[in-house]
Amino acid sequence: MNDQTSVYDQVVRITHVYLGPAADRFIARQVENHLHKPPQDLTKNDLKSLIDWIGAVVSLLTDDAVIIKEYLKELSKFAESDNGAGKL
Amino acid sequence: METLTNKKTIRFTVTALKWCFTLAAVYILLTLLLPSNYLTIKNYRFSEFEYRIVLLLIAIPVICVWFVAFWGYSKLQIYSQKVADTKEGSELVTLTKGIMWLAWSLPVNAIINRILTGIADKNNSFHSASVILINYLDLIMPFIAFVLIAIAAKGLISIAKLDIGLTNSRFVMLIFIIIGVLYCYLTLKSANLSSMSTTNNHYYLPAWLIILTIIIPYLYAWFLGLLASYELIIYTRKIEGIIYKRALTLLSVGLFSIIFSFILSQYINSIWPINGSIIFNYRLFLGILIRIMGGIGFIVLAVGANRLKRIEDV
Numbered sequence: 576m577n578d579q580t581s582v583y584d585q586v587v588r589i590t591h592v593y594l595g596p597a598a599d600r601f602i603a604r605q606v607e608n609h610l611h612k613p614p615q616d617l618t619k620n621d622l623k624s625l626i627d628w629i630g631a632v633v634s635l636l637t638d639d640a641v642i643i644k645e646y647l648k649e650l651s652k653f654a655e656s657d658n659g660a661g662k663l
Numbered sequence: 664m665e666t667l668t669n670k671k672t673i674r675f676t677v678t679a680l681k682w683c684f685t686l687a688a689v690y691i692l693l694t695l696l697l698p699s700n701y702l703t704i705k706n707y708r709f710s711e712f713e714y715r716i717v718l719l720l721i722a723i724p725v726i727c728v729w730f731v732a733f734w735g736y737s738k739l740q741i742y743s744q745k746v747a748d749t750k751e752g753s754e755l756v757t758l759t760k761g762i763m764w765l766a767w768s769l770p771v772n773a774i775i776n777r778i779l780t781g782i783a784d785k786n787n788s789f790h791s792a793s794v795i796l797i798n799y800l801d802l803i804m805p806f807i808a809f810v811l812i813a814i815a816a817k818g819l820i821s822i823a824k825l826d827i828g829l830t831n832s833r834f835v836m837l838i839f840i841i842i843g844v845l846y847c848y849l850t851l852k853s854a855n856l857s858s859m860s861t862t863n864n865h866y867y868l869p870a871w872l873i874i875l876t877i878i879i880p881y882l883y884a885w886f887l888g889l890l891a892s893y894e895l896i897i898y899t900r901k902i903e904g905i906i907y908k909r910a911l912t913l914l915s916v917g918l919f920s921i922i923f924s925f926i927l928s929q930y931i932n933s934i935w936p937i938n939g940s941i942i943f944n945y946r947l948f949l950g951i952l953i954r955i956m957g958g959i960g961f962i963v964l965a966v967g968a969n970r971l972k973r974i975e976d977v
Contacts, residue, residue: 591903591904592903592904592905593904593906593907594906594974595902595903595904595907595908595911596749596902596904596907597904597974597975598904600749600975601975601977604977632977635973636906636973636977637906637909639906642906
């Protein structure tokens with residue numbers, strides 16, 4: 576498994592807490608539709624833009640601001656961490 | 664592509680509602696055209712016109728529930744088609760088929776019921792045959808539905824690698840035993856058990872045939888229905904995903920309400936088989952109330968399915 580895939584996998588892992596079995600498909604869609612690249616090519620450099628998109632999209636799914644904030648915080652924490660490829 | 668998808672999803676709902684409209688029209692026509700029930704007219708001193716109006720008034724809430732049921736299953740159908748290629752997709756497609764059978768059973772059973780009672784009203788010798796046929800009819804379609812729903816629930820549980828555990832399901836078993844024993848008591852109370860071959864009872868069937876073809880299949884269907892509801896509730900509780908879980912909870916609560924309303928309705932109808940005439944008592948009111956409860960279940964299920972679909976859309 577390469578580093579790029581692991582960024583995608585870790586984003587899916589975080590998302591799984593909120594979107595369960597739909598997490599994988601959800602992230603793949605966001606990467607393809609908004610970043611216009613295959614999910615496996617996701618790098619840490621893409622995360623800021625991806626998090627912005629996810630914030631906008633998840634607010635369409637729930638009105639629960641606490642959950643949205645918590646989810647985005649988890650993603651941001653991962654984006655700012657040192658593990659994975661394409662460090663910010 | 665998105666527009667095409669939207670068109671396709673709208674088509675599911677429109678097709679389901681068109682079918683429901685057709686069946687409702689057939690039912691109303693039959694209500695207006697079939698021979699009237701002599702006993703009802705005599706007991707309540709109705710004129711022919713008043714009798715038809717009363718039948719239509721009773722049919723209004725029932726037909727509304729049909730529309731809600733068809734709309735509800737079409738929403739689940741849209742969602743299951745959307746996720747058909749995923750890991751749990753085939754189980755959701757099977758679940759949709761089960762719900763579809765339940766929704767279709769409402770108008771189909773009512774129409775056949777109306778035809779059979781209409782014939783029995785005209786030809787008294789057909790009365791016992793109509794009671795027997797209606798009893799079996801009330802069983803068959805929901806039975807198929809419960810089998811499909813049970814297969815889907817079992818599949819979802821095994822995909823998620825969840826262990827229900829015998830200890831947890833004891834409560835379901837206890838409820839089922841109480842329901843089952845009470846059902847056997849109430850059903851066999853009307854049967855003449857001194858002779859196994861006599862048909863002098865509500866069902867116009869010998870006791871052995873009541874046990875083999877009514878009691879056992881009904882109990883088995885209810886067991887499957889209750890177990891499937893329980894398994895889906897467990898699946899919802901244990902699955903990960905805060906936002907996903909909220910939508911799935913609505914779906915499983917709706918499903919539970921639908922299954923429970925069908926079981927309750929079958930329970931009452933099979934304990935006291937309908938003889939064709941209308942009696943304005945608590946049973947008629949209870950029957951409509953149970954159908955409305957099922958209708959609410961279909962609405963909740965549709966809202967849940969819509970929310971799940973939205974997760975797949977954005």
